[in-house]
Amino acid sequence: MLEALGAQPADALLGLIKLYNADPRPGKIDLGVGVYRTATGATPVFKAIKAAEARLIAVQDSKSYLGPEGDMGFVRALIPYVFGAGFDASRVEGMQAPGGTGAVRLAIEVAKRAGVRRVIMGTPSWPNHAQIIAAAGLELVTFRHGTAEGTADLDALKAALAEAGPGDAVLLHGCCHNPSGVDYTPAQWDEIAPMLVGRAVLPLIDLAYQGLGAGMEADAYGLRTVLAAVPEALVAYSCDKNFGLYRDRVGAFYAVTGDADALSRAMANGAAIARASWSMPPDHGAAAVRLVLDDAELTKEWLAELDDMRGRMREVRDRLAAAQQVGPIAMAPLGIQNGLFSMLPLSGEQIQALRADHAIYMAGSGRINIAGLTSTNIEPFIEALRAVTA
Ligand code: LMR
Numbered sequence: 390m391l392e393a394l395g396a397q398p399a400d401a402l403l404g405l406i407k408l409y410n411a412d413p414r415p416g417k418i419d420l421g422v423g424v425y426r427t428a429t430g431a432t433p434v435f436k437a438i439k440a441a442e443a444r445l446i447a448v449q450d451s452k453s454y455l456g457p458e459g460d461m462g463f464v465r466a467l468i469p470y471v472f473g474a475g476f477d478a479s480r481v482e483g484m485q486a487p488g489g490t491g492a493v494r495l496a497i498e499v500a501k502r503a504g505v506r507r508v509i510m511g512t513p514s515w516p517n518h519a520q521i522i523a524a525a526g527l528e529l530v531t532f533r534h535g536t537a538e539g540t541a542d543l544d545a546l547k548a549a550l551a552e553a554g555p556g557d558a559v560l561l562h563g564c565c566h567n568p569s570g571v572d573y574t575p576a577q578w579d580e581i582a583p584m585l586v587g588r589a590v591l592p593l594i595d596l597a598y599q600g601l602g603a604g605m606e607a608d609a610y611g612l613r614t615v616l617a618a619v620p621e622a623l624v625a626y627s628c629d630k631n632f633g634l635y636r637d638r639v640g641a642f643y644a645v646t647g648d649a650d651a652l653s654r655a656m657a658n659g660a661a662i663a664r665a666s667w668s669m670p671p672d673h674g675a676a677a678v679r680l681v682l683d684d685a686e687l688t689k690e691w692l693a694e695l696d697d698m699r700g701r702m703r704e705v706r707d708r709l710a711a712a713q714q715v716g717p718i719a720m721a722p723l724g725i726q727n728g729l730f731s732m733l734p735l736s737g738e739q740i741q742a743l744r745a746d747h748a749i750y751m752a753g754s755g756r757i758n759i760a761g762l763t764s765t766n767i768e769p770f771i772e773a774l775r776a777v778t779a
Contacts, residue, residue, distance in 0.1 A: 401753055402516065409750045417748035418770060420761040423567065423729045424635055425601075425698050428763050435633045437691035441680035445673070455672065457663040458656070459485025463675040464641050466682035470605060471596065471626055471643070473613050482652050483643035484659050485670045489597040489627030490517060491663075492640040496593050496623040497525045498662045499644065499655055500558045505591055509549050510560040511535075511542075513732070513754060515567040518560060518595075530557075535571040539722025543577050547584060555589040558623075561615070563596030564608035565728025568756035572602065572727050578611040582618035592619060597627035600695040601702065602727035605631075621646035623655075628678050630729070631695055637674025698760075702729065705762045712771050716778030723759075732756050739777045747773035 405421040424432050434442075458464070464483040472481060486492035497508070508522045511534030522529050532549035536542045550559065561581075566572050573581060585592055592615055599608045616622055621644075628639040644655035663670070681687040709731075710724025723731045735743075735755045743749040749770060751757050762770055 400516075400520075405750055405752065408744075412748055412750075414748040416766070416769065418750065418761060418766050420749065420751040420757040420770075423630070423758055424760070425630065425633065425702075425729065426758075426760045426763070428701060430761075430763055430766075432633070432635075435691060435694050437681050437687045437694060438632060438634065438677050440687055440690070441677040441684075442673075444680055445676055449676070452672070454669055457484070457660040457669055459670040460672060460675045460679055461485075462683070463639075463679040464643075466679050467626065467628075467641060468643075470682075471599070471609060471612065471624065472616065472645075473609065476613075476616075479649070480647055480652075481643055481645045482656050483624075483626075483641050484656060484663065485675050486625075486640040486642045486663070487667055487670045488629050488638035488640045489595070489625060490521070490640070491638065491667070491670065492625035492627065492642040493518065493521050493595055494525075494666070495642040495659050495662055496595075496625045497521055497527065499642075499658050500591055500593060500623060501525050501527055502658050502662075503591070503655075504556055505558045506556040508558050508560050508593070509553055509590070511546065511549075511562075513568055514560075514562070515595075516754075522560075534566065535569050539571060539719075539726065541566075541571050541573045541577060543573070543580060546581065550584050550588065550590065553588060553590045557589070558591040558593050559585070560593045560595060561611070563594050563599065563612045564602040564610075565598030565730070566726075567597065567728070568730050568732055568752065568754055570723070570726030570728055570731040570759075573611055575607075575610050575614075578614045581611070582614045585615060585619050592622040593625070594622060595625045597625070598630050598728045599626075600631040600692075601699055601729060604699070605692065605695070616645055621648075621651075628674070632674070632678050632681070632691070634674040634678070637677075638671050639674035639678060702759050705759050705767065706731075708767055709759075709762070709771075715771055715774045718774065718778060729758050729760055730756050731759060733774070735778070742777045743773055747776070749773055 409419045507528040509530045512531040533545040594612050602608045624643040626641045629635045712720045733755045
């Protein structure tokens with residue numbers, strides 16, 4: 390039977406991790422998968438998380454099942470950070486999910502059960518978005534996310550929404566757009582929110598990098614502006630980056646609606662999908678986040694660590710932008726983009742040459758992880774870019 394299986398190419402981004410690890414060259418540079426790195430190239434556990442984990446080991450007296458919705462203390466503790474301190478709690482309910490991927494999967498599957506047949510999404514996008522939409526059997530409708538000048542293309546979103554109607558959802562990145570780093574500005578979000586009003590289009594907001602762009606509050610501006618305008622939406626949230634919990638897989642799925650019955654049905658459907666997929670989410674990382682958010686001192690420490698991360702990425706962006714022009718590449722837009730990622734207009738051959746000749750690893754799309762650049766490798770990186778684009 391198994392011989393009937395078609396060939397399945399490995400996920401390109403995950404394949405890159407293996408290729409990089411196998412490269413013996415000492416000065417190799419990893420700009421691939423989206424993990425934060427310090428100025429010395431490390432991805433340490435947050436101190437606030439370490440402290441919470443120590444506490445967890447001391448106080449946790451059971452690892453018995455919690456249920457498909459996971460740790461609801463974690464899910465609720467995040468709500469003021471995501472939706473704002475004054476958000477009407479009766480409009481929102483959520484459940485834990487295995488990472489941002491699990492949360493997006495739940496959002497897409499719940500949307501499908503609610504009658505969504507097409508997902509409208511700006512491209513390029515995180516490659517897993519399209520994979521999840523396809524795996525759910527939904528149609529993907531694309532529009533251009535960014536302009537040639539490295540800003541967000543609001544007109545393209547407007548045109549896509551003008552064509553949208555019942556059975557459609559629109560997937561928006563809340564902040565730190567992956568892969569481009571090109572976010573809608575607050576003024577653009579102010580225009581987007583009314584565009585969604587009065588349309589039978591379900592907003593799906595993916596917020597996977599809150600705090601890595603302009604700050605915890607500023608990065609929620611788009612989501613909160615949309616939710617102040619529309620009656621309902623689905624939200625996929627990830628703590629993998631802003632709490633540094635990557636492999637612990639910590640995410641949450643939220644439904645927002647003023648209809649209490651619909652809200653409980655969204656959760657019941659989400660729980661059923663979770664049960665048939667992973668049954669119950671992994672607990673450890675979410676429990677650690679809950680302990681951080683339940684403790685004012687640990688929360689302060691976590692937010693300070695997040696500020697440091699953001700500050701370092703801003704410095705790297707400033708240095709890249711200061712290069713102005715590297716061969717044909719205009720570097721200034723990188724300075725105004727947000728989060729871990731930006732895209733460089735490189736050909737497949739140039740990306741291959743960076744890998745083969747300079748031991749620099751990046752996604753095939755030209756996406757670079759800004760945090761992979763350090764004070765020691767940023768100049769060699771810029772020189773390598775100059776060499777392959779000459
Ligand atoms: C990335 O885009 O590099 C991260 O979100 C990791 C992943 O799962 O793709």
